[in-house]
Amino acid sequence: MKALIYQGVETLAFEDAPEPRAKAGEVVVRVEASGICGSDMHAYLGHDARRPAPLILGHEAAGVVEGDGRRVTINPLVSCGVCAACVAGRENICADRQIISMPPREGAFAQYVAMPESNLVTVPNHVPLAKAALAEPIAVSWHAARLALAALSPDMERRAVVLGGGAIGLAAALALRAQGIAETCIIEPNAARAAYLRDHCGETVAAQAARPTPLIVDAVGISQTRATASQIVEPGGVIAHIGLGDHADGLDVRRMTLQEITFIGSYTYTAQDFRDTAQAMFDGKLGSLGWTEERPLQKGAAAFQDIRSGAVAAPKVILRPWP
Amino acid sequence: MKALIYQGVETLAFEDAPEPRAKAGEVVVRVEASGICGSDMHAYLGHDARRPAPLILGHEAAGVVEGDGRRVTINPLVSCGVCAACVAGRENICADRQIISMPPREGAFAQYVAMPESNLVTVPNHVPLAKAALAEPIAVSWHAARLALAALSPDMERRAVVLGGGAIGLAAALALRAQGIAETCIIEPNAARAAYLRDHCGETVAAQAARPTPLIVDAVGISQTRATASQIVEPGGVIAHIGLGDHADGLDVRRMTLQEITFIGSYTYTAQDFRDTAQAMFDGKLGSLGWTEERPLQKGAAAFQDIRSGAVAAPKVILRPWP
Numbered sequence: 204m205k206a207l208i209y210q211g212v213e214t215l216a217f218e219d220a221p222e223p224r225a226k227a228g229e230v231v232v233r234v235e236a237s238g239i240c241g242s243d244m245h246a247y248l249g250h251d252a253r254r255p256a257p258l259i260l261g262h263e264a265a266g267v268v269e270g271d272g273r274r275v276t277i278n279p280l281v282s283c284g285v286c287a288a289c290v291a292g293r294e295n296i297c298a299d300r301q302i303i304s305m306p307p308r309e310g311a312f313a314q315y316v317a318m319p320e321s322n323l324v325t326v327p328n329h330v331p332l333a334k335a336a337l338a339e340p341i342a343v344s345w346h347a348a349r350l351a352l353a354a355l356s357p358d359m360e361r362r363a364v365v366l367g368g369g370a371i372g373l374a375a376a377l378a379l380r381a382q383g384i385a386e387t388c389i390i391e392p393n394a395a396r397a398a399y400l401r402d403h404c405g406e407t408v409a410a411q412a413a414r415p416t417p418l419i420v421d422a423v424g425i426s427q428t429r430a431t432a433s434q435i436v437e438p439g440g441v442i443a444h445i446g447l448g449d450h451a452d453g454l455d456v457r458r459m460t461l462q463e464i465t466f467i468g469s470y471t472y473t474a475q476d477f478r479d480t481a482q483a484m485f486d487g488k489l490g491s492l493g494w495t496e497e498r499p500l501q502k503g504a505a506a507f508q509d510i511r512s513g514a515v516a517a518p519k520v521i522l523r524p525w526p
Numbered sequence: 527m528k529a530l531i532y533q534g535v536e537t538l539a540f541e542d543a544p545e546p547r548a549k550a551g552e553v554v555v556r557v558e559a560s561g562i563c564g565s566d567m568h569a570y571l572g573h574d575a576r577r578p579a580p581l582i583l584g585h586e587a588a589g590v591v592e593g594d595g596r597r598v599t600i601n602p603l604v605s606c607g608v609c610a611a612c613v614a615g616r617e618n619i620c621a622d623r624q625i626i627s628m629p630p631r632e633g634a635f636a637q638y639v640a641m642p643e644s645n646l647v648t649v650p651n652h653v654p655l656a657k658a659a660l661a662e663p664i665a666v667s668w669h670a671a672r673l674a675l676a677a678l679s680p681d682m683e684r685r686a687v688v689l690g691g692g693a694i695g696l697a698a699a700l701a702l703r704a705q706g707i708a709e710t711c712i713i714e715p716n717a718a719r720a721a722y723l724r725d726h727c728g729e730t731v732a733a734q735a736a737r738p739t740p741l742i743v744d745a746v747g748i749s750q751t752r753a754t755a756s757q758i759v760e761p762g763g764v765i766a767h768i769g770l771g772d773h774a775d776g777l778d779v780r781r782m783t784l785q786e787i788t789f790i791g792s793y794t795y796t797a798q799d800f801r802d803t804a805q806a807m808f809d810g811k812l813g814s815l816g817w818t819e820e821r822p823l824q825k826g827a828a829a830f831q832d833i834r835s836g837a838v839a840a841p842k843v844i845l846r847p848w849p
Contacts, residue, residue, distance in 0.1 A: 288762060291681030296761040296786050354677065354788070358614030429779065438619040439611060444783055452775040456752065459791035460767055463619050465677070466789040468782035 206313035207503040212249035215504040223317035236336040238263035261312035265335035275323040276335040342480040344374035347469035351443035359417040370518040372422035399516040426453030438462035500524040529636035530826040535572035538827040546640035559659040561586035584635035588658035598646040599658040665803040667697035670792035674766035682740040693841040695745035722839040749776030761785035823847040
């Protein structure tokens with residue numbers, strides 16, 4: 204099969220690779236759509252020790268099950284199923300969790316990928332597979348929104364600010380509204396991205412938060428956005444933190460203590476979150492999902508360069524492995 | 527009346543001061559016992575901009591209401607009562623909150639203090655006022671324990687580590703057990719303090735945490751303890767953070783995100799927490815409370831020096847304003 208292989212810092216090659224084989228409980232999925240995530244970009248730039256070259260990146264995929272033709276979207280998080288976390292339905296903190304695109308599992312920037320049957324969610328015929336591939340990034344935001352709302356005091360206004368207008372930030376705004384937040388505002392400094400979100404997605408976007416806000420989603424995850432989050436959150440409020448941008452912290456812990464702020468580290472999603480997200484997408488509760496740009500996998504290297512240079516206004520680029 | 531007046535960095539004087547007058551809704555309390563808090567120590571060292579000299583410090587007090595002789599312990603946090611936070615029972619995040627020992631309210635290292643009637647909790651006759659004065663510091667820990675337990679996933683073990691064996695740390699261990707945590711361990715580097723907690727209070731004490739723990743209470747609040755908290759907390763767990771020790775942060779935010787840690791800034795207590803704490807004390811649910819050392823207010827300056835030099839093993843020094 205053909206695959207986009209990460210070969211070293213800023214080097215991706217579209218080459219032949221061995222086809223994956225299904226182990227017990229697994230099937231092979233013919234990949235039809237595979238989104239580029241910020242974490243793929245981190246790996247591409249050599250910033251992710253968890254993803255050493257050579258490796259097939261990509262973990263936001265939808266496709267067709269080989270053999271039975273079922274249209275599916277893929278939950279890329281594989282967990283042990285038997286530990287206390289898994290039994291409690293918190294598969295995302297399973298100590299043995301794996302994700303495709305991290306060894307020992309190859310990723311989905313390829314024509315085929317092997318996955319456990321239990322990680323697949325069937326996609327109804329009215330949903331294109333290029334949209335179904337958004338289940339993964341949206342599930343990340345859905346999970347963070349769910350945790351944040353569970354922590355938010357019932358007496359506070361249902362109002363949120365999302366820092367960052369990439370796919371995770373946009374998806375956070377969509378998920379928050381689907382879960383009952385009345386008013387969301389995305390803070391996005393890139394003018395082209397901000398205009399896209401405003402004009403094409405109908406989102407409320409601003410250069411900075413206008414007033415203290417009960418709920419903040421940090422969908423960037425760098426020290427600067429953490430500093431902003433801990434300064435603009437309303438007393439008694441909640442920060443949900445998704446990104447893995449840098450290691451320095453940036454939080455104003457003194458203010459967080461004096462004003463009783465809750466900070467929630469949020470990582471991926473539970474299996475139930477993934478299914479709930481997919482269902483909400485299929486039911487149209489997360490909007491039209493028309494915020495992707497599709498490109499052939501063969502031109503994946505150029506797509507990474509364009510994203511890095513800020514030349515892509517759409518929050519998500521979807522690679523298509525088949526001509 | 528006599529009072530211990532903070533006159534400048536590391537300077538306290540036992541002097542005459544004007545007696546307080548009760549405003550509308552207030553009464554004057556004859557102070558019988560007034561505990562020294564870490565925040566009094568911060569002020570004494572000149573580290574608290576909220577407490578400028580000259581000022582009467584002290585906010586952990588119990589005494590007798592002038593005029594009717596009622597024995598009371600004092601909730602020192604005065605809130606507006608009408609804002610959204612107050613109406614929701616979160617008086618501790620009221621934007622107009624005041625606390626005695628911060629302008630415009632003088633503190634309780636004095637023979638009398640004026641307080642709103644609604645801030646008083648009647649103390650039963652079987653409880654000495656020197657113990658009743660512990661309601662305030664214990665309420666701080668009770669509140670943090672309540673928030674932490676509300677955030678802790680029901681599937682996780684009921685096991686906690688408390689960083690710091692001062693009054694707040696010891697009270698956190700007591701409050702956690704009273705609220706259903708089966709096993710607590712206090713981490714305390716000062717050998718004399720550790721021995722006191724172990725031998726005199728029956729607490730489990732260690733020099734460092736032996737294994738990942740679902741719930742951490744940081745009862746110190748410096749960058750070093752925050753770093754420890756974020757490293758030893760079990761995946762999916764909770765850190766409750768009480769102290770205001772320094773401004774740098776120290777948190778391992780990357781781990782907190784990858785392992786889905788919740789960090790809760792906790793400040794003082796709600797009025798209900800204060801009443802619940804006092805009731806739990808009166809009912810004997812927080813132990814014998816025999817971990818104080820009593821000294822005359824007249825010798826308050828020496829008490830501050832002894833605490834600062836680490837020469838006091840008891841977690842709490844109670845000053846008595848009357849001979």
